[in-house]
Amino acid sequence: MRKVFQAELHQVGEQLVEISRLVTEAMQKATTALDTADIELAQEVIAADARIDFLQTDLDERSIDILALQGPVASDLRMIVGALRMSTSLERMGDLARHIAQLVRLRYPDPVIPESMRGTFREFAEKDIAISEKLTELLEARDLDLSAEIDMINSRVNELHAGVFKAIADPAWDSSGPTTVDVSLASRYFERFADHGVSVSRKVTYLVTGEWRPNGQSV
Amino acid sequence: MRKVFQAELHQVGEQLVEISRLVTEAMQKATTALDTADIELAQEVIAADARIDFLQTDLDERSIDILALQGPVASDLRMIVGALRMSTSLERMGDLARHIAQLVRLRYPDPVIPESMRGTFREFAEKDIAISEKLTELLEARDLDLSAEIDMINSRVNELHAGVFKAIADPAWDSSGPTTVDVSLASRYFERFADHGVSVSRKVTYLVTGEWRPNGQSV
Numbered sequence: 055m056r057k058v059f060q061a062e063l064h065q066v067g068e069q070l071v072e073i074s075r076l077v078t079e080a081m082q083k084a085t086t087a088l089d090t091a092d093i094e095l096a097q098e099v100i101a102a103d104a105r106i107d108f109l110q111t112d113l114d115e116r117s118i119d120i121l122a123l124q125g126p127v128a129s130d131l132r133m134i135v136g137a138l139r140m141s142t143s144l145e146r147m148g149d150l151a152r153h154i155a156q157l158v159r160l161r162y163p164d165p166v167i168p169e170s171m172r173g174t175f176r177e178f179a180e181k182d183i184a185i186s187e188k189l190t191e192l193l194e195a196r197d198l199d200l201s202a203e204i205d206m207i208n209s210r211v212n213e214l215h216a217g218v219f220k221a222i223a224d225p226a227w228d229s230s231g232p233t234t235v236d237v238s239l240a241s242r243y244f245e246r247f248a249d250h251g252v253s254v255s256r257k258v259t260y261l262v263t264g265e266w267r268p269n270g271q272s273v
Numbered sequence: 274m275r276k277v278f279q280a281e282l283h284q285v286g287e288q289l290v291e292i293s294r295l296v297t298e299a300m301q302k303a304t305t306a307l308d309t310a311d312i313e314l315a316q317e318v319i320a321a322d323a324r325i326d327f328l329q330t331d332l333d334e335r336s337i338d339i340l341a342l343q344g345p346v347a348s349d350l351r352m353i354v355g356a357l358r359m360s361t362s363l364e365r366m367g368d369l370a371r372h373i374a375q376l377v378r379l380r381y382p383d384p385v386i387p388e389s390m391r392g393t394f395r396e397f398a399e400k401d402i403a404i405s406e407k408l409t410e411l412l413e414a415r416d417l418d419l420s421a422e423i424d425m426i427n428s429r430v431n432e433l434h435a436g437v438f439k440a441i442a443d444p445a446w447d448s449s450g451p452t453t454v455d456v457s458l459a460s461r462y463f464e465r466f467a468d469h470g471v472s473v474s475r476k477v478t479y480l481v482t483g484e485w486r487p488n489g490q491s492v
Contacts, residue, residue, distance in 0.1 A: 118351075118354055121350055122347070126343070127341050131337070131340055138358075139361075142358075153316030158444065219451075219454065221452040221453060222453075222454055223451040224450075227450045229450075231442055231448075232441060234441075234453045235453060235454070235457040242458075253432070
């Protein structure tokens with residue numbers, strides 16, 4: 055019985071890693087689509103999001119079954135409750151990649167991001183993808199240094215996000231209403247993606263150390 | 274033992290109702306602050322959000338303790354896992370009321386919403402508050418008709434949200450960059466608030482009927 059249980063727990067962990075990998079892939083494609091106004095790539099991201107949603111629902115049901123049938127305690131229980139929460143955050147990260155792809159589709163063949171903001175959004179993309187990659191690694195290896203690195207990258211994402219809002223507020227900003235909204239929404243998607251990444255990494259830390267840092271002090 | 278357990282379950286339910294009430298109050302104050310550029314009311318909402326966050330964390334810990342100590346099964350287990358999820362959504366609704374209040378504080382003494390949009394945002398406020406009130410009632414009384422009503426109000430919120438984006442895209446739209454962003458963000462906060470309300474109401478339905486409707490068909 056115990057052996058079956060450990061195998062089930064292990065599977066839950068594996069599935070989190072798989073979801074995290076799919077999220078990274080979605081973000082890579084969505085940001086490339088954003089940079090190159092590539093509608094086919096955008097459609098691909100939108101279609102692939104259903105797979106992430108399915109895996110999340112499946113993982114949730116699996117976790118609830120484990121709770122019901124095994125009545126786990128202590129660190130096993132923490133792991134299951136943690137998995138329930140992490141899967142929700144990862145699924146939202148997938149949604150955010152999809153939202154970026156949907157902006158690309160909405161404006162196609164026009165680019166979503168005006169020329170003056172391209173550099174900022176390329177850096178956004180690079181940072182968010184880095185967070186997602188480190189998250190996958192963290193879920194696999196439980197190396198808490200990665201959590202500190204994710205916090206640091208997230209700080210930079212927050213700076214970029216603040217910079218976008220400052221640019222929009224500048225009298226020199228001359229884009230149309232819809233472009234202004236697109237830029238602010240896209241910026242918010244990148245910021246939320248990174249923030250969910252931090253939230254998952256914090257849950258991993260909690261699982262490993264038992265210490266919860268809701269207010270996000272760095273490690 | 275069983276009696277203690279039922280009392281604990283009951284407490285979890287009561288605490289969800291309490292959080293839902295605080296969320297309603299936060300949204301009432303935040304929307305009044307938005308309509309009247311009332312900075313003191315906005316500050317009150319921002320300060321009161323800590324209480325919602327505290328109650329959510331407390332409820333989560335309590336739920337995890339119940340899982341650990343009682344190993345509940347079947348409908349009791351569903352109730353606890355449901356509570357863990359609902360508290361997360363309710364806490365986010367509180368955050369969204371706070372975000373609205375923060376917009377008021379950011380632009381004070383100027384109003385956040387331009388004159389031409391005031392009517393729309395008053396209706397947004399009315400609908401979101403109605404959703405929040407019905408949610409509290411639903412959590413108390415488990416009357417599933419309320420869940421269908423929440424779905425209907427949410428449809429109207431989605432229409433309002435689409436209307437805002439249409440207005441911004443109109444060539445006649447002549448607000449500044451920051452105002453455009455504020456309006457689109459505020460609109461999104463109202464839309465997200467309603468959406469989380471729907472998500473909580475769906476979880477209540479799941480608890481009562483055991484049927485999960487992730488795609489949001491109405492009851």
